[in-house]
Amino acid sequence: MQPKESSAWKSIRNIFDQIHLYAGLISGLVVVAVCFSGTIYVYNTEIREMMDSELYFVEETGERMSADELKSSLEKSSGSNVVGLMWNEESDRSVQFTLKKEGEEGRGSTFYVNPYSAEILGNSSDKTSTAEFMGYMFSLHRWLLLDRIETPILESMGNRDLGRFINGVATLLFLLGLITGIVIWVPNKVKNWKQGLKIKWLGNWKRVNHDLHNSLAFYALIFLFIMSATGPFWSYGWYREGWQKTWDTYQEPSPKVENAGNPKSEPVTEMIEAVESSHAVLSLEDIFAKTNAELPYAGNIRVSLPSKASDPVSVSKYRTGFFARAGSDQLKLSSVDLSVTEANLFSDLPFRQQVGRSVKSLHVGDIFGQFSKFLWFVACLIATSLPITGTLIWWNKRKKKPSKKKPKQTRVAQMA
Known part of the structure; x- marks a missing residue:
């Protein structure tokens, strides 16, 4: 038997229930779009390397040329200057050189280069089908694809700024939903925590859906909190400045x-x-x-x-x-x-600054390499499902009709 709730807590719980409900309903569609694209974008690098492998992988043929030999060969063949490079020591990998002509504006062009032959395999700005797809995923995740619309939707701001603003509002509502959700969950489940962390697969679909929403959210809570707390960093200047001042990285x-x-x-x-x-x-x-x-x-x-x-x-x-x-x-x-x-x-930075400067890694999940990437991938899948399972819970409760209680008959009436 579950302990009875006090009337004061019932009132407080009802308030949190309403906040949790409407935060989820208002942000639901945006959260699904953002989290779905984020789930895919966690493995952005790996997807690009798999689909456009000819840019990233090379066949080992003899000895690799030195970086200086590659630089000299590229500058001679292109008539440009090497202004930067990304050197990978793995023998089956290409390397990247950034070249820039004398007097050219901008950062130059980055090329994938075969370290065995100095052959240019491609340009990082080339629009392959994979790059195009991942570009759409990034646009959906950051600006809800509004940047792809040429005609301004509002006169007061550009489409990219509008997408960024809506994204930020939805992310903050999702964060509010997480906080209210845990406040609702803990008092009910703390004494029966084992039951609260299980999914009753043999129950009807409504029970399974309810358990999926509650239990999966609890398991992924820490990761979801980190993702939603770092997300508005790219939506609002005031949030970015606040983050930097909090973690002592503001300049x-x-x-x-x-x-x-x-x-x-x-x-x-x-x-x-x-x-x-x-x-x-x-x-x-x-x-x-x-x-x-x-x-x-x-x-x-x-x-x-x-x-x-x-x-x-x-x-x-x-x-x-x-x-x-x-x-x-x-x-x-x-x-x-x-x-x-x-x-x-x-490693020499204070812990606060390490956190502050890792905002992107914390958001995308590569804070501890492939290990944390997998955890973030699973958490993103769960985040994508939460608005769906939550809406179904609300809809099922909404459809319930109050049961009509029959008036109790007295014993004399029954014997009549």
Whole structure:
């Protein structure tokens, strides 16, 4: 027998029930769309590699060319400068080089390159069918596909901003639903917690649906909370700033420096630009050696080469493996002797800053490599189902008709 609820708790529970119900009903369709696309996008990288394998995988033929040999070959054949690369040590993998022509605006173009032949396998901006599909999934997840509509829906904001706003509202309502749901669940189930975590598969479909909604939500609660708490980071500026200040990662926007009206500064600026206009000549193999000496663990290395000889080389190293921790280690290397001028190691950060800088990894689930990705994938599936099972629970209760109690007959009336 379950203990009787006090009248005060019944009133409070009723309030939470109503909040939980309407938060779910209002956000339901958006949550299904966002969580369904998120479920697929958890494995964005893996899907792209599987479907467009010719870009990511190569046949081992002899020895791999060195990074410097590949750089020289690519610059000679394309007439562009290598400004960055992503180096993968696995023998059956391609590597990525970013090339940019002299005077070209933007970041340049990134190419997948066969490390055995220097053959360009493709461009990262090429619209393959897989890239197109994943682009739609990303658009659905972030902007509800409203960015695909050319005609503005509202005059006050663009379609992308509108999609971002609606997404944020639905995510916050989903978060509210999680909080109210656990408040409703705990007092009822805490003394019979084993029963509350089971699904009675032999019951009728209404009972199974009810158990699926309650039990699966409880099992996935932590992951759902993390996903919904980080989601509005990309919807609202005030939420993003609040997150950064909470986790001690906020930086004030740098003020604009204007030299107008100061004629003495102009010749100095021109002289500095004249001295620094030449590209730095650096050995990529030496950069890799220095990086691996400073960061002795298995991982992929991303290098950004400076456009000016006096600027440092920017290097990031990402751990690889099934339980690989997210958060890259970053180095600044002198372009003169490759000495470390600045080191930003993720493990050296305070815990608050580690959390704050991991907002994307926390949201998409790669905080601990493939292990956490799988957990987030399952949690996203559950999140997709919750508005559906919750709506069915509400509909079944709504269809119930109050039973008409027959008036009790007295014993004398019965004997008459």
